[in-house]
Amino acid sequence: MRVLITGGAKELGRVFSEVLGAQGHQLVITGRDENALRTAEAELRARGVDVEAHVADLGDPDATPKLIESLGGLDVLVNNGALGGPVGPTWQVDENEWWRTFEVNLRGTAFAANAAIRAMTSGRIINVVSNAGAHRWPYLTAYSVSKAAVIKLTENLAVELKRRRIAVLSYDPGMVDVGLMGRGCDVESGDPYVQRVTQWARSQRDQGRFTPVEQSAALLSRIVSGEFDHRSGELITPADG
Numbered sequence: 001m002r003v004l005i006t007g008g009a010k011e012l013g014r015v016f017s018e019v020l021g022a023q024g025h026q027l028v029i030t031g032r033d034e035n036a037l038r039t040a041e042a043e044l045r046a047r048g049v050d051v052e053a054h055v056a057d058l059g060d061p062d063a064t065p066k067l068i069e070s071l072g073g074l075d076v077l078v079n080n081g082a083l084g085g086p087v088g089p090t091w092q093v094d095e096n097e098w099w100r101t102f103e104v105n106l107r108g109t110a111f112a113a114n115a116a117i118r119a120m121t122s123g124r125i126i127n128v129v130s131n132a133g134a135h136r137w138p139y140l141t142a143y144s145v146s147k148a149a150v151i152k153l154t155e156n157l158a159v160e161l162k163r164r165r166i167a168v169l170s171y172d173p174g175m176v177d178v179g180l181m182g183r184g185c186d187v188e189s190g191d192p193y194v195q196r197v198t199q200w201a202r203s204q205r206d207q208g209r210f211t212p213v214e215q216s217a218a219l220l221s222r223i224v225s226g227e228f229d230h231r232s233g234e235l236i237t238p239a240d241g
């Protein structure tokens with residue numbers, strides 16, 4: 001299947017690319033960081049993966065939709081790319097940075113999904129979300145609220161697509177020891193709110209609440225294969241693995 005993974009060159013997205021590439025899917029990966037994209041493309045190709053990498057900033061409302069249009073067909077969109085957003089009391093953080101998080105995490109995800117739906121006859125859209133969207137994450141409200149909006153978007157799209165052979169699912173990959181949470185455990189900062197997040201992330205890891213990243217990628221690959229299409233609109237979590 002032809003699978004586009006936004007943010008597919010780095011961190012959790014890179015693990016997703018490796019696992020899906022090893023299963024023989026044809027990959028298109030995107031991100032902002034051209035060096036990371038070229039490196040990932042070369043390393044994946046060296047392992048025999050059919051992959052092309054493109055710079056496409058999710059903050060630019062046209063970039064990913066135009067890329068999807070130009071592909072001439074797509075089976076699966078994995079909307080993985082996202083920003084962690086600002087950390088701190090909501091009324092004190094930089095409001096432009098707060099809003100920018102919605103432009104990337106919500107508008108970027110929604111417009112990529114719209115373009116994929118227009119380009120697909122059948123397939124699936126997997127919106128990578130977070131427990132922070134299903135519940136809450138005080139002091140990271142841009143992240144939490146943007147992911148909550150994506151969970152609702154998924155539910156609505158699934159109903160609109162009921163008569164078409166396109167499934168839309170939210171996927172919470174669990175807390176994993178790479179990317180946002182992996183870095184979150186290692187940050188050294190004088191900022192009391194960042195320290196609070198770091199302490200919480202470490203406590204979750206120490207209590208064994210992290211999901212092994214291979215397990216998280218294995219569940220994603222089952223969703224990519226169509227195994228969860230009958231649950232279109234729902235939030236799939238590590239508990240479903």
Ligand SMILES: NC(=O)c1ccc[n+]([C@@H]2O[C@H](COP(=O)([O-])OP(=O)(O)OC[C@H]3O[C@@H](n4cnc5c(N)ncnc54)[C@H](OP(=O)(O)O)[C@@H]3O)[C@@H](O)[C@H]2O)c1
Binds near residue numbers: 011032036130
């Ligand atoms: N790590 C976790 O424990 C965890 C837990 C729950 C959910 N998640 C979700 O999993 C996904 C990946 O998270 P992560 O931990 O790997 O985060 P990360 O380390 O911060 O990586 C973010 C990814 O998104 C891309 N990205 C960010 N802004 C972008 C933009 N404007 N345009 C295009 N790509 C952009 C980045 O690539 P560039 O820098 O090249 O743009 C990178 O590949 C996210 O949706 C996150 O919410 C992660």
